[in-house]
Amino acid sequence: MPYATQLQEKVNRLTALLAPFAAPELRVFPSAEQGYRMRAEFRIWHEGEDICYAMFEAGRKASSTSLIKMTQFPAAHESINALMPVLLAKVSGCPILKNRFYQCEFLATLSGEMLVTMIYHKKLDDEWIAAAQALQDELGIFIIGRSRGQKIVLQQDYVTEKLTVHGETFQYRQLEGGFTQPNARVCEKMLQWACDQAADANGDLLELYCGNGNFTLPLSRRFKRVLATEVSKTSVAAAQWNIQANQADNIAIARLSAEEFAAAFSGCRDFQRLATQGIFLKDYDFSTIFIDPPRAGVDDETLKLVAQFDRVIYVSCNPETLVSNLMTLSQTHTIHAAALFDQFPFTHHIESGVMLLKK
Numbered sequence: 001m002p003y004a005t006q007l008q009e010k011v012n013r014l015t016a017l018l019a020p021f022a023a024p025e026l027r028v029f030p031s032a033e034q035g036y037r038m039r040a041e042f043r044i045w046h047e048g049e050d051i052c053y054a055m056f057e058a059g060r061k062a063s064s065t066s067l068i069k070m071t072q073f074p075a076a077h078e079s080i081n082a083l084m085p086v087l088l089a090k091v092s093g094c095p096i097l098k099n100r101f102y103q104c105e106f107l108a109t110l111s112g113e114m115l116v117t118m119i120y121h122k123k124l125d126d127e128w129i130a131a132a133q134a135l136q137d138e139l140g141i142f143i144i145g146r147s148r149g150q151k152i153v154l155q156q157d158y159v160t161e162k163l164t165v166h167g168e169t170f171q172y173r174q175l176e177g178g179f180t181q182p183n184a185r186v187c188e189k190m191l192q193w194a195c196d197q198a199a200d201a202n203g204d205l206l207e208l209y210c211g212n213g214n215f216t217l218p219l220s221r222r223f224k225r226v227l228a229t230e231v232s233k234t235s236v237a238a239a240q241w242n243i244q245a246n247q248a249d250n251i252a253i254a255r256l257s258a259e260e261f262a263a264a265f266s267g268c269r270d271f272q273r274l275a276t277q278g279i280f281l282k283d284y285d286f287s288t289i290f291i292d293p294p295r296a297g298v299d300d301e302t303l304k305l306v307a308q309f310d311r312v313i314y315v316s317c318n319p320e321t322l323v324s325n326l327m328t329l330s331q332t333h334t335i336h337a338a339a340l341f342d343q344f345p346f347t348h349h350i351e352s353g354v355m356l357l358k359k
Helices: 003-021 078-092 126-139 184-197 216-220 233-245 258-266 272-276 300-306 319-329
Strands: 027-029 039-047 050-056 067-070 101-108 114-120 142-147 150-153 158-165 168-175 204-208 226-229 251-254 286-291 311-316 333-341 351-358
Touching (some): 003 319, 003 333, 027 184, 039 067, 050 078, 078 114, 114 158, 126 150, 158 184, 168 216, 184 311, 184 351, 216 233, 216 251, 300 319, 319 351
Parallel strands (some): 027 333, 204 226, 204 286, 226 251, 286 311
Antiparallel strands (some): 039 050, 039 101, 050 067, 142 150, 158 168, 311 351, 333 351
């Protein structure tokens, strides 16, 4: 099915889901049809002395009968496709790197940095480290080696991405294994749309589920101060680095879950973590809340918190849970903007956004 047809099916589906809430016409942000994925992972298939990248037919056990040999992966960014044959040729010519090589994962960036994780079914020793170091230096990439109980970082376990939002470029540290938006160009469009929804906002911003600060950084340019929450220590550490790298000195990160913050905001619980970080909720004048929750959506107690804000910017990776949450929020708010971001072309997945204002 042509891409335009598939995208229109998503538009029709999301439009129908939002119709009960009198949502305005969707603003649609399409993806490139190829070269859009910044992440890709492949099995390494061994046949005698030869190896190749492999995927397997969906719903079938990984075996020679379901094997799909890969030389290129059109969905992946051009830098991944350029590296794939070069890396495979180098590994094929080095028995230390080829032996028991099981899986290969690529994390590319628009900034030009590349992280490759090589996964093995053997213990990685000093010989492997020396060979992998030579490969890393020759190809100008960052390599991580993994096997059961081992993670060997030759230089660093992250890349630094650069995303441009309304002419300003932001740096992001993206960690191996951490969550990042897979479609960088559509991610830039998402960030721009979110900032547009806050163009006439004032006061302070509260953000829940901030991750590594993907939305936090550009949104901080629209508010006096930002308080963002995230429960993952790894994500908080990355967000703190990103804040410093982008000189965003009006952002504070609270290491709390959305449910914990809702309890703190309502006064039901005190968290020493907030005081230790010098965060006092009474000092903030919140006007807007931004949420980008997991696929399960927002829990009932957190929804009560969200409903208290004059402006709600909600980015969703699951339209069904978005609709479920809107059934509650529509009692106090109306939808003033709606968007579809095609993060995952040629799949049924829909990424969407709504901006709500209090009635």
